[in-house]
Structure formats: structure tokens, C-alpha cells
Amino acid sequence: MTIAEQVGAPRIVPGRGIPYPSGDPSLPPAGEQQWRRQLVQCALDAVTTAVEHPTIFEAGVVHA
Amino acid sequence: MRVLHYVNQFYAGLGGEDSAGIGPRMLEGTVGPGRLLAQLLGAEHEIVATLVCGDDHAASNATAAQELLEMARDAGAEVLVAGPAFGSGRYGLACARLVAAAQSAGLPALASMHPDNPGISDAGEAPVIASGATAREMRPSVQRLAAAVVKVAAGEELTPADGKVTPAARIGQLVTQRSAARAVELVLRRLGGDREATEVPVGGFGVVEPAAPIDKAASVTVALVTEGAVVPAGNPDRLESARATRWLRYPIDGVDSLASGEWESVAGGFATTAANADPNRLVPLDAARTLEREGTIGRLHEEFLVTVGNGTPVATARRFGVEWAAELRKAGVQAAILTAT
Numbered sequence: 001m002t003i004a005e006q007v008g009a010p011r012i013v014p015g016r017g018i019p020y021p022s023g024d025p026s027l028p029p030a031g032e033q034q035w036r037r038q039l040v041q042c043a044l045d046a047v048t049t050a051v052e053h054p055t056i057f058e059a060g061v062v063h064a
Numbered sequence: 065m066r067v068l069h070y071v072n073q074f075y076a077g078l079g080g081e082d083s084a085g086i087g088p089r090m091l092e093g094t095v096g097p098g099r100l101l102a103q104l105l106g107a108e109h110e111i112v113a114t115l116v117c118g119d120d121h122a123a124s125n126a127t128a129a130q131e132l133l134e135m136a137r138d139a140g141a142e143v144l145v146a147g148p149a150f151g152s153g154r155y156g157l158a159c160a161r162l163v164a165a166a167q168s169a170g171l172p173a174l175a176s177m178h179p180d181n182p183g184i185s186d187a188g189e190a191p192v193i194a195s196g197a198t199a200r201e202m203r204p205s206v207q208r209l210a211a212a213v214v215k216v217a218a219g220e221e222l223t224p225a226d227g228k229v230t231p232a233a234r235i236g237q238l239v240t241q242r243s244a245a246r247a248v249e250l251v252l253r254r255l256g257g258d259r260e261a262t263e264v265p266v267g268g269f270g271v272v273e274p275a276a277p278i279d280k281a282a283s284v285t286v287a288l289v290t291e292g293a294v295v296p297a298g299n300p301d302r303l304e305s306a307r308a309t310r311w312l313r314y315p316i317d318g319v320d321s322l323a324s325g326e327w328e329s330v331a332g333g334f335a336t337t338a339a340n341a342d343p344n345r346l347v348p349l350d351a352a353r354t355l356e357r358e359g360t361i362g363r364l365h366e367e368f369l370v371t372v373g374n375g376t377p378v379a380t381a382r383r384f385g386v387e388w389a390a391e392l393r394k395a396g397v398q399a400a401i402l403t404a405t
Contacts, residue, residue: 019339036351040352044360044399
């Protein structure tokens, strides 16, 4: 169970490392831009989705 | 004695969340829980008026408590009573700030809320009487509060026996076994299936009820908030790098991206090299701005809110959360993206 789930955050978009929740320094610049856009898009999908308990939304995955 | 009673918009019967933005006002006589309180106070004390403020307004306006206090004074208050706020964060903050202001101005005041209410630390010198966690415990909570009001009115000091919330006491205790033996004992109990045994109980995080979803991001204002300690280069407002005592706000209207060299993270709990090379890795402003321009986000809120999560006590963090929610709701924000390290 992730820390975010343990503390009860209702809508969670996992990043790729503690020091860069909305980035990934291992990617080339254009790739990182794309990843960040996917993260924000995923967060927007999350806030338009009803949840009842801590729920993980994976960026880059299409949420119905 | 002339008693004034403070309640939020909900207990005043003025509405729910839709009315949380209303400003300070005074109603004649008693409303809601004030009726029970008046009955329990008996004939010697009269609730002459009820002070009311919307929770969002009270939690996000520094002057609200002072305005309410002036109203109380004008009404000839001799004692001020606030709550019970139960576990409600904004309401608890409002009660605590009001009684703190009253008490420090020389007007005896007391509040009632659950001991875990994040507002409790704002009550200053004023006593807080423990209530139940929810309104289901209204009657016993008001009974305890009424008894405390009578004592305060008589000029008596309140004690934990009256339900007064006090800092947890650390009491020395002699034990027969040394710590190593006790630790092994705990491990053995754990291996035997006991998940509860501990010498150091850790407070829980509580349960957060998820907010209802928004309909469409394209039609609302979205805020960016973070506990990653992103501040202007040089940290002009001296945000702590650990154990935050406050949060800050920075305008981002017209800013397309958080430029390296102009913004930095002062968080003390992780290596900030990557974040300082590109602060959008902590607050995704560039991507959010693009999505706003393309119409996926209706509007980005004009400022981002920031604190540092590193080592910050849960009680403090909960208070920040309550304040942020009130702040954002007041500004018409309907969704927030919180980046966390």
C-alpha cells in the first residue's frame, strides 16, 4: 500500500520519484514534457471521477 | 450573566456549504444548539444573542474573529461560548479564533470541539471543552459545555475533570524489564499475530471523505498547490525547510512556466537538484498552462499555495488543509492538484 493510500488521499496519481512528483529527469526534455502533460491530464480525469475510497489513477492510461 | 453563543451557518439554519461564504452577523436570542444550551444554563444566565459566520469566511478572513468580538461587545456580552464544533475543521478554527480573541481582550470565553479538531491549537489562552466527534453526540457535548459555562461565569478555573482539553501529559513510570527485553517481547507478540501491541501509539490520519467529482475540468477553475516548498529564488518569505508553521501563496497569473533560477524548492527532506533545475517538476505549471490554453482546463487559479510537508505534524497539516480548502472555495476554485513529495 502506498503512503498516499495509507493516509487516505481520495484521488492519487503516482509519480516516478519523491523529488519530482510532476517530472522525470531520466527522460529527454520533450519526453518529460509529454509525461508531465499526461500526469496533469490524469489528475483532471481523477477529479471528474467519483470515488469512495483512496483510488489510484495511472497516468498514460485511459480512464473510462 | 449575559452570554453570547457562536455557531456556524449550518447550525444557525442559514444553509449548508452553499452559504459557507456568508460574513459575520448577529441573530437575536438562541438558534439550533443554543436552545439546548440556554435550557441547561438555567435562569441565572441568558443567551442574549447568537453570533454567526460562514465557515469558509471565518477560516479564510483574518478579521472575522475581531468583527464578531465587536458585535459581542456591543451586545453586552459577559461570557462568550462557541460551538460545539465536533470534528468539523473550519468550524473548529472559527470557534477557536473567536474565543482566543475574546479571552485575550478580557472577555471570558470558551469553545467546544473534539480533541482532534485541527482548530484546537488556535484557541490561545481560552479553554476548550471536549465534545464528541460528530453531532450525534450533541446532547452530552452541550451538557458538558453548559456546566463549564456556569463555572466560567462564576469565575472558577476549568480543569480536565470539566472536560477541558489539555496537552497530553508525559508521566514517568517504573517498569521491571529493560527496553531490549520489552522490544523482543513485542516482536514475539507481533509474530504471534498481535497487530495492536505497542508502547508508542501513533495517532491516526482520520478518514477523509472524498469530494464529489466535478463535471468537466473545461468549465471550472483549477488550482495548483504543493507541499514541496517551491518559493521564489532566495526564499524571501523564509518558508521553513521542515516542520512548517505556515503556508504561503504566490501569484502565477500570466506566468507560463516556473523558470529555473527564478523559483526553487527549500524542502529539507529530499535532494532538490532535479526540482531546482526545472521547478515544473514540483508544480506542473507549464503543462497546466498548455492545457488551459487548449481549453481542457477552464481557468488556472491566479496563485499557487505552498508549504513544506517535511516533518510537519499531522495536526498542523490538517489545519493547513482546512485553510486551503476554505481559501480556494472562497475564490471559486472547484478542483485542486496537490503535488506531494
